[in-house]
Amino acid sequence: xxDLTPDATLDATGLNCPEPVMMLHQxxxxxxxxxxxxxxxxxxxxxxxxxxxxxxxxxxxxxxxxDAGTFLYxxxxxxx
Numbered sequence: 001x002x003d004l005t006p007d008a009t010l011d012a013t014g015l016n017c018p019e020p021v022m023m024l025h026q027x028x029x030x031x032x033x034x035x036x037x038x039x040x041x042x043x044x045x046x047x048x049x050x051x052x053x054x055x056x057x058x059x060x061x062x063x064x065x066x067d068a069g070t071f072l073y074x075x076x077x078x079x080x
Contacts, residue, residue, distance in 0.1 A: 004063060004074045006038035007031060013070070017045040021053055024075075028059060033080040036062070039073040046071050 010027045012020035020041045031037055039050065047066075050073050054061040060076040 004036070004038070006074065007035040009038045009040065012039060012041040012043070012046075014042060016043050017049065020046050021049050024050065024053060028057075028075065028077055031077045033077055035077045037075045037077065039071075039075065041071045041073070042069055044071070046073070050075070 008027060008031055010023055012023055015023070020039070020043055024037075024039060027037055027039075039046075041050075047064075050064070051061055053059070054075055058078040060078070061073060062076055063072075063074040065072040
């Protein structure tokens with residue numbers, strides 16, 4: 001099983017598109033290569049936007065979960 005203990009957490013609860021992805025971009029930039037970021041969001045559009053963000057920039061979306069309108073994502077930053 002993959003260890004999903006994050007190096008940093010981004011709480012984007014209550015924010016709507018495009019804010020969660022804009023904040024995600026900044027948090028990933030500040031994270032060390034190979035670091036793990038956990039994102040917490042309530043905007044349903046993150047189900048589409050965060051996987052596309054990871055795919056486009058080469059980061060790895062390790063896990064995503066949904067629970068009662070809260071969306072959780074674990075993203076591994078690509079190596080430099």
